[in-house]
Amino acid sequence: MSLSQQELERYSRQIIMNGWGTEGQRKLKNSAAAVVGVGGLGSISSTLLAAAGVGKLVLIDQDKLCLSDLNRQILYSTKDIGQFKVEIAKERLTALNPEVEILAVNKEITVDNVSRVIGKVNIVVDGLDNWKTRFTVNDYCVKSRIPFVHAGVSQFYGQITTVMPSKGPCLRCVFPKEPTETKVNPIFSGTPSALASLQVMEAIKCLTGIGKPLIGRMLFIDGEEMTIETAEITKNQNCPTCSKI
Ligand SMILES: [Zn+2]
Numbered sequence: 001m002s003l004s005q006q007e008l009e010r011y012s013r014q015i016i017m018n019g020w021g022t023e024g025q026r027k028l029k030n031s032a033a034a035v036v037g038v039g040g041l042g043s044i045s046s047t048l049l050a051a052a053g054v055g056k057l058v059l060i061d062q063d064k065l066c067l068s069d070l071n072r073q074i075l076y077s078t079k080d081i082g083q084f085k086v087e088i089a090k091e092r093l094t095a096l097n098p099e100v101e102i103l104a105v106n107k108e109i110t111v112d113n114v115s116r117v118i119g120k121v122n123i124v125v126d127g128l129d130n131w132k133t134r135f136t137v138n139d140y141c142v143k144s145r146i147p148f149v150h151a152g153v154s155q156f157y158g159q160i161t162t163v164m165p166s167k168g169p170c171l172r173c174v175f176p177k178e179p180t181e182t183k184v185n186p187i188f189s190g191t192p193s194a195l196a197s198l199q200v201m202e203a204i205k206c207l208t209g210i211g212k213p214l215i216g217r218m219l220f221i222d223g224e225e226m227t228i229e230t231a232e233i234t235k236n237q238n239c240p241t242c243s244k245i
Contacts, residue, residue, distance in 0.1 A: 001029055001055075007099055011053050024208040025053060029099075031207045032056035032121040036109060036137055038089045039063070040192030041151055041199065042127025043075035048200040049125070050093040054207070056101045057093065059086045060117055061127075062108040072189040109133050114140040123203050126150045127196075129185060131178045138163060138171040142242045147213075149202045151195040155186050156223035158195040161214050161233065162202045166245050168215035173236040191223060 003025060008015070011025050033054045035046045038061045046059055065073070065080050065088065073085075080088045086104035093102050107117050114136050118124060124141050126149060128134045134150070141148035141163060148163040150171055163170045198219070205211040219230045237243055 001026065003029065007053065010097070010099070014052065019210045020208065024210065027208050028053050028204070029055040031123070032058065033203060033207070034058040034060060034118045034121045034124045035127050036060045036118070036124060036133070037127030037129060038073075038075070038085050039069065039127060039129060040072040040187060040189075041153065041196045042125070043073045043085070043089065044193055044196035045125050045127060045199050045203075046089060046093060047075055047096065048197065049203065050097045050100045050102070052200070052204060053097065053099060054203075056103065056121075058103045058105060058119065058121060059089050059093075060105045060107065060109060061085045061089075062106055072187060072192055074189065074193075109136055111136050115144070118146075120144075121146060123206055124148045125199050125203055126152075130181055131175070132181075135171060135178065139241050141165065142170050142245060147206045149199045149206075151199050153185075153187060153191045153195050154182070156191055158191050158221045158223070159218055160195055160198050160202070160221075161218040162206065164206075164213065164215040165242065169233050169235040170239060170242040172241045173239045174218065174233050176236065176239075191221075194221060194223070 015025050031054050033049055035042045038059050063085055065076050065085050075092055076088055084106050086106050090102045090104040109117050142165045145165045151160040202213050205213050217230050218233050221228050
């Protein structure tokens with residue numbers, strides 16, 4: 001698919017970036033990305049992916065908007081309380097960029113439906129708030145050879161890595177045991193905004209082939225001390241998900 005005059009103008013400031021060009025922009029236009037969870041992380045990553053011109057976005061979330069979401073889920077407004085997040089997100093993102101096809105999927109991801117709900121996409125971006133679903137998505141992505149950009153946030157702390165099936169470790173290699181879930185995650189806007197922006201950098205790089213994604217590396221941000229560290233992560237040879245990939 002080629003780019004229209006409108007699109008060339010809309011994306012002009014990124015098309016002139018080193019290594020991006022119209023070719024990179026066409027790659028984005030011909031790509032589909034799934035954002036699983038459109039809360040603190042996902043409402044921001046989906047906005048940035050739509051603005052950048054990823055051709056198709058699949059937004060997956062089963063929740064309705066609550067008042068306590070609004071301190072960080074900045075895609076939504078006070079008048080949206082009680083509505084399904086994916087429906088509002090679809091409306092807002094279409095208004096931001098009508099060139100992007102948005103599919104709103106109002107479903108909870110389970111082991112049984114994950115392949116149908118996420119479907120055939122080029123990348124999956126983690127906006128989840130629980131490890132059970134995150135591992136389900138990790139397993140599906142590894143099995144289907146789809147890159148998966150993980151991020152997790154709590155308080156001033158965030159972590160991010162890109163699972164590139166067959167090239168690096170998956171989340172089960174790094175977390176052999178499911179981390180304990182907090183019932184109510186303490187969080188404010190700054191942390192998910194920062195991490196979601198990094199996730200979109202990773203996604204754009206994977207889709208266009210620019211740069212060096214966080215494969216086999218996990219980046220940790222401590223916003224309280226304002227330190228950023230990257231640690232090498234390795235594949236577990238006995239990983240139940242990816243050791244045979
Ligand atoms: Zn693994």
